[in-house]
Amino acid sequence: MSARTSPSLLLRVVPLYPLSPRRAGTLVHRNLLVARRNWVVFASGFFEPFFYLLSIGVGIGGLVGDVVPDGGTALSYQQFVAPALLASAAMNGAVYDAVFNLFFKLRYAKLYDAVLATPVSAADAAVGETVWALLRGAAYSAAFLLVMLVLGLVGSWWAVLALPAAVLIGFAFAAVGLAATTFLRGWQDFEFVQVAVLPLFLFSTTFYPLSTYPRPLQLVVECTPLYHGIELVRGLVTGAVGWSLLGSAAYLLVMGLAGLAVGARRLERLLLS
Amino acid sequence: MPGPAAWSLFRQRLTAHRHYWRSSAIGSVLEPVLFLAAMGLTLGTLVDRGPGLPGGVGYLAFLAPGLLVAAAMQTATGESSYPVLGAIKWDRTYDAILATPARPVDLVAGHLLYVAFRVTTSAAAFLLVLLAFGAAESPLVVLTVPVALLTGLAFAAPVTAMAGRLEEDAAFAALQRFLLVPMFLFSGTFFPVGQLPAVLEGVAYATPLWHGVALARDLALGTPQAGTALLHVGYLALWVVAGTLLATRAFTRRLLR
Numbered sequence: 001m002s003a004r005t006s007p008s009l010l011l012r013v014v015p016l017y018p019l020s021p022r023r024a025g026t027l028v029h030r031n032l033l034v035a036r037r038n039w040v041v042f043a044s045g046f047f048e049p050f051f052y053l054l055s056i057g058v059g060i061g062g063l064v065g066d067v068v069p070d071g072g073t074a075l076s077y078q079q080f081v082a083p084a085l086l087a088s089a090a091m092n093g094a095v096y097d098a099v100f101n102l103f104f105k106l107r108y109a110k111l112y113d114a115v116l117a118t119p120v121s122a123a124d125a126a127v128g129e130t131v132w133a134l135l136r137g138a139a140y141s142a143a144f145l146l147v148m149l150v151l152g153l154v155g156s157w158w159a160v161l162a163l164p165a166a167v168l169i170g171f172a173f174a175a176v177g178l179a180a181t182t183f184l185r186g187w188q189d190f191e192f193v194q195v196a197v198l199p200l201f202l203f204s205t206t207f208y209p210l211s212t213y214p215r216p217l218q219l220v221v222e223c224t225p226l227y228h229g230i231e232l233v234r235g236l237v238t239g240a241v242g243w244s245l246l247g248s249a250a251y252l253l254v255m256g257l258a259g260l261a262v263g264a265r266r267l268e269r270l271l272l273s
Numbered sequence: 274m275p276g277p278a279a280w281s282l283f284r285q286r287l288t289a290h291r292h293y294w295r296s297s298a299i300g301s302v303l304e305p306v307l308f309l310a311a312m313g314l315t316l317g318t319l320v321d322r323g324p325g326l327p328g329g330v331g332y333l334a335f336l337a338p339g340l341l342v343a344a345a346m347q348t349a350t351g352e353s354s355y356p357v358l359g360a361i362k363w364d365r366t367y368d369a370i371l372a373t374p375a376r377p378v379d380l381v382a383g384h385l386l387y388v389a390f391r392v393t394t395s396a397a398a399f400l401l402v403l404l405a406f407g408a409a410e411s412p413l414v415v416l417t418v419p420v421a422l423l424t425g426l427a428f429a430a431p432v433t434a435m436a437g438r439l440e441e442d443a444a445f446a447a448l449q450r451f452l453l454v455p456m457f458l459f460s461g462t463f464f465p466v467g468q469l470p471a472v473l474e475g476v477a478y479a480t481p482l483w484h485g486v487a488l489a490r491d492l493a494l495g496t497p498q499a500g501t502a503l504l505h506v507g508y509l510a511l512w513v514v515a516g517t518l519l520a521t522r523a524f525t526r527r528l529l530r
Contacts, residue, residue, distance in 0.1 A: 041443060044450040055458035060316070062468050063332070065323035191296035198304060202311035212315050 023120045027128030028135070035136075045136075046143050049089040053147070056207065057081045069209045072240050082153040083237040084206040086144050086162065087169055087229040090137050092197065094170040097133045098177030099193050103184055112271050122268035130174050130260065137170035138163065148237070156239025165236055165249070169229040172252040175259030182266035200226040225255055275382030278375035282383025285370075287390065300351065301395035305344040306402050309337055312463070313408065327465065330494065337408035338417050338493035339462035341399050342424050342485040345392045349425035350432050350453060352388050354445045357436035367528055377524035381517060385429060392425035393418060403493075411495025420492065424485030427509040430516025437523030456482045461490075484508050 035042045061077035068074045105111035115125055141163055148154050180193065204226035210218050221227050228248035235245045290297070317332035326335055360366040367380055396418045403409060435444070459469065460482040466474050477483050488505040491497040 038443070041446050044447060047450060048454060051455055051458050055463060059459070059464035059468055060320070063320045063323060063325060063464060064316075067319065188293045188296040191299040195299055195303065198307055199311075202307055207312065207316045208319055212318060 020121075020124060023124040024128035024131060026120060027115065027125055028132045031129075031132040042136075045093060045140055048092075049085050049140070049144050050147060052085050053078070053082055053144075056085070060207075067209060069234070069238075069240070070211055072238065075238065078151070079153050079155065079238065080209075080234075081207065082148050082151075083162070083234040084204075084230045086141060086148070086166055086237075087233040088201050088204075088206055088226065089144060090141055090166040090169040091173045091200065091226055091229060093137045093140055094133050094172075094174035095177040095193065095197050097136060098129070098174045099181050099184070099190070102129060102178060102181045103190075106181065106270070112267070116271055122271050123264045125271075126178060126260065126264040126267050130171065130178060133174040134167055134170050137174070138167050141166035141170075154237055156237065156241075158236040158239050158241050162233050162236045165229075165232045168249060168252050168256070169226075169232075172225060172229070172256040172259070175256040175263060177259075179259045179263035179266060182263060182270055200224060204230055206230060225252060228252060275379045276376070278370075278373065278379035279382035279386060282370060282375065282380060283386040283390070286383070286387040290387075290391075297391070298395070298398070301344055301348040301391065302398045302402075304347075305340045305399055308340055309333075309402070309406065309408070312336060313340075313406065327467075333406065333408045334410055334494060335490065336463065337403045337406065338414070338489035339486045341396055341403065341417055342421050342489045343457050343460075343462045343482065344399060345396055345421035345425040345485070346428050346453065346456070346482055348395050349388050349392050349429040350448075352391055353384070353429040353432040354436055354448070355442060357384065357433050358439055358442055358445075361437065361524075361527065362440075367524070371528055377528055378521045380524055380528075381433065381520045384433060385426060385517065388425060388429040389422055392429075393422050396421035396425075409493050411493060413492040413495055413497065416492045417489040420485055420489045423506065423509045423513070424481060424489075427481040427485070427512035427516070430513050430520055432516075434516055434519035434523050437520055437527055456480050461486045481509055481512050 057078035061081070064077045066074045067077055067080040069080060112122075112125055116122065120128075145154075145159070145162060145166075149159075177193075180196075184190070184193075203221060204224055205221065206226075210221060210227075213221060228251045232245055232248045232252070235241055313333040313336045317336070320326070320332040326332065370380065371377070400414070400418055403414070432448070435448070439445075459473065460466065460477050460480045462482075466477040466483060469477060484505040488497070488502055491502065
């Protein structure tokens with residue numbers, strides 16, 4: 001009798017494969033159900049980049065006039081800032097979702113202690129959380145792209161690739177954020193996450209071209225991840241497309257995979273010890 | 274009127290603060306300094322090269338006092354939202370304190386005293402950075418610290434009253450996203466509100482942040498006028514007084530049931 005029923009039962013109790021899309025999917029489904037109950041908070045995530053676009057693009061744009069990006073043609077300040085805000089929003093959304101929500105679930109809600117009592121493995125949980133962060137980021141990015149289109153800030157058909165590019169940025173930062181969260185000791189440590197994210201937001205050519213910096217600083221900025229994210233999205237949206245964009249995409253992909261590998265291993269050790 | 278118990282509460286919060294002052298300094302000092310560096314210095318070169326500001330004011334000198342006051346708003350609101358609701362509901366610190374001769378009015382006064390301390394020290398630290406950047410045009414710039422204090426309290430008092438009535442913390446996220454961030458972006462911190470459409474310009478004049486920013490900017494640039502300065506101070510004081518009264522009433526109703 002046990003010989004007939006046990007294969008499926010065994011699989012349920014002891015997952016034989018460390019990773020399964022179906023099991024990771026259950027966690028995505030769970031997060032979707034929670035988001036439906038807190039939809040006001042969820043929806044409010046759409047607004048922040050718009051506020052920045054209006055304030056910085058229109059307000060400061062009136063003071064700045066046109067901007068000439070590195071090796072490109074002159075753009076209005078809104079055209080220059082909007083793609084960078086899309087890329088930054090993808091980063092911010094991914095990091096905050098990965099770090100704040102995950103930390104709460106890990107330390108306070110003890111969600112994963114419950115999750116791991118099911119066939120879902122720690123690796124499934126890591127993948128599930130990352131996929132959820134990406135879906136959420138993609139929704140915000142798509143809405144922002146639509147607004148840019150309506151405001152006439154999209155200059156090229158290449159812009160259709162800006163959505164996958166934003167998802168790639170989200171992936172890179174969500175995975176690294178997940179890894180970082182496993183190192184946080186308490187709420188006070190969130191300030192250190194902010195210390196990492198805010199300079200990226202402010203200094204990665206979001207608000208002014210790279211040529212504004214002296215050469216040594218330019219080299220530093222060129223090594224940071226959000227710079228490559230902004231290059232990618234700005235290139236696609238304005239139509240300044242070249243081979244270097246592939247390099248930027250590869251940077252983000254490698255960063256995401258590395259973050260995921262570290263994060264999954266750390267989660268497993270935290271939860272199964 | 275608050276009694277000596279308010280002072281005890283202030284000291285209790287101060288003791289707790291000693292454990293996490295480093296990370297809180299990041300939020301209240303380092304963040305505005307980063308904004309000042311990124312936007313005041315680098316973006317400022319673009320602004321000063323472009324059409325620029327009315328009156329030929331340099332962008333760094335324009336931005337710095339605005340950021341100082343906006344940071345006071347953020348610090349004061351942060352200290353009055355989750356920590357206050359937490360002390361009422363999650364840690365129940367206030368219940369414990371009310372078992373002593375302290376009254377709700379002492380709780381409010383002690384809390385606001387602590388916020389005043391946080392805002393003043395952060396603003397003073399930021400002022401030193403501002404001076405190091407060479408972003409001040411007048412010695413009156415030292416008065417931006419009391420302006421930051423007044424603006425901070427104009428936010429802390431009503432937000433404390435709000436925290437005294439809330440059951441769930443979700444409203445704080447809405448407050449941040451729909452009121453504080455728009456105020457930060459549109460109340461004259463980054464560009465003159467005259468550039469806004471007329472309707473939004475009117476809304477900006479109604480926000481406490483605009484009054485704090487405008488007054489601090491006048492002082493930093495050395496162009497204050499007695500009449501308008503008095504108007505700004507009076508408007509902010511109104512928010513402090515009304516907020517404090519509402520907070521005391523909310524605490525009394527909630528904690529002395």
